[in-house]
Amino acid sequence: MFFETNAKVVTSMKKWFVLTAVYGLFFSCSNTHPYRENIEGLSRQWDVNNQQMETIDQQLHAQAEQLMQLQQKVSLPDTIFTNPLQQRTLHSVQQQPRSLLSSLGNQQQEMDDFRIGWRTKSIIVKELSDSLEKGNFDGDIEANLNNLQETLQLSSSLLNSWSANIDRNNRAADTLRQSISQLMQALPQ
Numbered sequence: 001m002f003f004e005t006n007a008k009v010v011t012s013m014k015k016w017f018v019l020t021a022v023y024g025l026f027f028s029c030s031n032t033h034p035y036r037e038n039i040e041g042l043s044r045q046w047d048v049n050n051q052q053m054e055t056i057d058q059q060l061h062a063q064a065e066q067l068m069q070l071q072q073k074v075s076l077p078d079t080i081f082t083n084p085l086q087q088r089t090l091h092s093v094q095q096q097p098r099s100l101l102s103s104l105g106n107q108q109q110e111m112d113d114f115r116i117g118w119r120t121k122s123i124i125v126k127e128l129s130d131s132l133e134k135g136n137f138d139g140d141i142e143a144n145l146n147n148l149q150e151t152l153q154l155s156s157s158l159l160n161s162w163s164a165n166i167d168r169n170n171r172a173a174d175t176l177r178q179s180i181s182q183l184m185q186a187l188p189q
Contacts, residue, residue, distance in 0.1 A: 035128075035132065035137075035141055035145070036132060038145055039128050039129060039132050039145070040129075040132070042125060042128075042145065042148055042149065042152065043125055043128075043129050045152055046122065046125050046148075046152060049152065049155045049156060049159060050118075050122070052159050052163075053111065053115065053118070053155070053159065056111070056159065056162045056163060056166060057108075057111060059166050060104055060107060060108055060111070060166070063100075063104055063166070063169055063170070063173065064101060064104050064105075064108075066173060067097045067100050067101050067104070067173060067176075068097070068101070070097050070173070070176055070177065070180060071094075071097035071098065071101070073180055073184075074090070074093050074094050074097070074180055074183065075094070076090060076094075076187075078090070078091075080187065080188070081186075081188070086186060089179075089183060089186075090183060092179075093176070093179050093180060093183050096172070096176045096179070097176065100169055100172055100173065100176070103165070103169065104169065107162060107165050110158075110162075111158075111162065114155070114158060117151070118151070118155065121147075121148060121151050124144055124148060125148060128141070128144060128145075128148075
């Protein structure tokens, strides 16, 4: 009877060890669970914002090229018009591409400055995603996530501002094209 009781105890202990090991394995493998959704969501939105930055950068370069072409169209000598009103119109039209190009340059500089830090933090996003895949993390995950989330929110705000500037510049360039067209029609034959 002693051995029978001991066998039951041993069997019960084996079951307990197996269950404990299974639970331990489950919980040790799921240490990423609290962060999985946050990291995956952050990574997805990071990629979206990164693509939007690339698109805006391409739009800025295209706008700058168009404005330089418009600037060349109106690089006419001051003496082409004898009428003072037409001369003032020419000066005004000549100033518009310069002003728009200056605005684009400022926006490009702002984007370039922001993207330096963005690229550095993109490495951290990649490392977090890789750590999620491996199931082990180094450093303060919550601090990294909070910092990256703040950067992501800032990038979203800047992207909205930059997109609005692109739209504003497109409207200004359309107005400039109309002004140039009218000016060219008024050129002496």
